[in-house]
Amino acid sequence: MKCSERLEGVPYEFGLERVIEEVRRLSAKRIVLQLPDGLKQYSHYIYDCLVESLGEVEVYIHGDHNYGGCDLQYGQLVFSIRPDVILHIGHTPYPGSLSNELVEPPRVAGVRVIYVPAQSKLEITNELLEDLSTLLQEKGISRVGISTTSQHVGQASKVSNFLALRGFEVAPPKSAPPYLSDYQSLGCDYRLQRGLKVDAFVYVGGGVFHPLGLYLATLKPVIKIDPYESRVTDLSAEGEKLYKSRLFKVSQAFEAKTWAIVVGIKTGQYRPWLVASLKKEIEARGLKYYMIASENLDRDSLASIDSPQIDAFVVTSCPRLPTDDYWNYHKPVLTPGEAFMALRKTLQPYRFPW
Numbered sequence: 001m002k003c004s005e006r007l008e009g010v011p012y013e014f015g016l017e018r019v020i021e022e023v024r025r026l027s028a029k030r031i032v033l034q035l036p037d038g039l040k041q042y043s044h045y046i047y048d049c050l051v052e053s054l055g056e057v058e059v060y061i062h063g064d065h066n067y068g069g070c071d072l073q074y075g076q077l078v079f080s081i082r083p084d085v086i087l088h089i090g091h092t093p094y095p096g097s098l099s100n101e102l103v104e105p106p107r108v109a110g111v112r113v114i115y116v117p118a119q120s121k122l123e124i125t126n127e128l129l130e131d132l133s134t135l136l137q138e139k140g141i142s143r144v145g146i147s148t149t150s151q152h153v154g155q156a157s158k159v160s161n162f163l164a165l166r167g168f169e170v171a172p173p174k175s176a177p178p179y180l181s182d183y184q185s186l187g188c189d190y191r192l193q194r195g196l197k198v199d200a201f202v203y204v205g206g207g208v209f210h211p212l213g214l215y216l217a218t219l220k221p222v223i224k225i226d227p228y229e230s231r232v233t234d235l236s237a238e239g240e241k242l243y244k245s246r247l248f249k250v251s252q253a254f255e256a257k258t259w260a261i262v263v264g265i266k267t268g269q270y271r272p273w274l275v276a277s278l279k280k281e282i283e284a285r286g287l288k289y290y291m292i293a294s295e296n297l298d299r300d301s302l303a304s305i306d307s308p309q310i311d312a313f314v315v316t317s318c319p320r321l322p323t324d325d326y327w328n329y330h331k332p333v334l335t336p337g338e339a340f341m342a343l344r345k346t347l348q349p350y351r352f353p354w
């Protein structure tokens, strides 16, 4: 069976022909497949395609959670499996300017990373686009910006073209290669959207983490067009509620005397420049901090590290932890931007995430 036939029913396009050519060119014999949890169910098709097309290769599916281009986890792999290539599927490279120089394996590690796009094949119907246009008109929105994840950039382009034809003023897409494609944002990087002179944003994709992050980063209305649920939803009220709860958390940390700085140790979540800046800010106020190195900060590990000596946490790894996972923890768990606000005892301007 041909690779293209094997992947026929899979709702994502991986462009595997190009990938197979690249692996062949590198003469790679040992390959690790990394996919986010939502795409892992398709890893077996990719595995079979690689083995059938390349013959004598050893392929591993990386079974651990994978959250983004920030999460290559190549360190342990290099010491154990020693792959020639990691196929990192569904994400673009993580920006080195937000992390550290080791976000890509150094040459001495002997492993190459190939980033493989996973483009959603779900259709955005005309009916859904009409719903979006109607909602924007009802809200008096005429200038829009677009935001999406890497898996939906094709659909975002369709939405953008439709809205432009309907007379909306759509802010032109600007990519930031190789990190961000047109319209793309990360849950920790909204640089393409921030600063656009628009009335509101249209978010193309599923879930709420990215669109609510977009709200926090821009404080502008966010309308979601969701190809999974085939639904258009105004998330602005939810965004505003989250924003207010974040301000409350910041104010709770105004009097914190001792901070716990959580230092991420995933490849792209280690941000020494940010940690240094937080330390400086805390020291300048005569306050105390503990440093906590953490790869996966779950609720149990947070609770076990916690003690009466700690008044507030600042998480430098991923903004999802403070805003999504631990928003209701009994002590403030803040993003770095919020921690700077708390240390300066100010609620304005709101800084998210860094």
Ligand code: SF4
Pocket: 067, 068, 069, 070, 071, 186, 187, 188, 189, 269, 317, 318, 319, 320
């Ligand atoms: S939001 Fe978190 S998981 Fe997503 S790219 Fe940023 S650091 Fe990684």
